[in-house]
Amino acid sequence: LPWGQMSFWGATVITNLLSAIPYVGPTLVEWIWGGFSVDNATLTRFFTFHFLIPFAILGMTMLHLLLLHETGSNNPTGLNSNCDKIQFHPYFSYKDLLGLILMIMCLLTLVLFYPNLLGDPDNFTPANPLITPPHIKPEWYFLFAYAILRSVPNKLGGVLALFMSILVLLLMPML
Structure with missing residues (x-):
């Protein structure tokens, strides 16, 4: 994981959201940080988390x-008819294998030939806890969370609204 300005301040902001939890919030933040501020212990923990999560997702899949x-x-429909069924292998497994190969080729092209294409320019500056970047904004895939957090003036209310917006996805199978 790159340890630049944007990474440092992103980790600081996101982990500080947990401090809004009454009673246990500050202790939880210090436990995640591994100290009293975002430091090397935090980076090690985040690296371990980012390394292990894909294996957990692969196992669950x-x-x-x-x-x-x-x-x-x-x-x-409740009808158990075998007349329209086709086997998973070879029909669907070959299609899935082709899709996997294409995705891996695209990812490898991006990573090997254009490694800095998707990075934030401020993240090439080494992390400095004394200088906050003047124009911090989340990446496009976190904008929904940023909008929810900013829409509620209370910190705890914003964190709860964000948590509930993610939990509402669990209701999707029932809707």
Whole structure:
């Protein structure tokens, strides 16, 4: 993980959101930081987290596919007819393999030939806790969270609104 200005201040802002939790918030923030401020211990913890999460997602995906192929998909019509079914292998597995190869090729092209294309220019400046960048703004994929946090004037209310906006996704299967 790059330890530049934007990374440092992004980690500081995001972890400080947990300080809004009553009673345990400040202790939780210090526990995540591994000290009293964002430092090397924090970077090590974030690197470990970012390294292990893809393996956890891969394991859950494999478990999902195993259970899906053992029990079958949900059939809302209730009809169990084998006349329209086709095998997963080779038809769907080859299609998925082709998609995986194309995505890996695109990712490798981006990483190997254009490594700095998606990086923030301020992140090439080494992290300095004494100088806050004047124009901090979140990346495009965090703008929804930033808008929710900014729409509520209270820090705890903003964190709760953000948490609830993510939890509402759990209701999607029931809607």
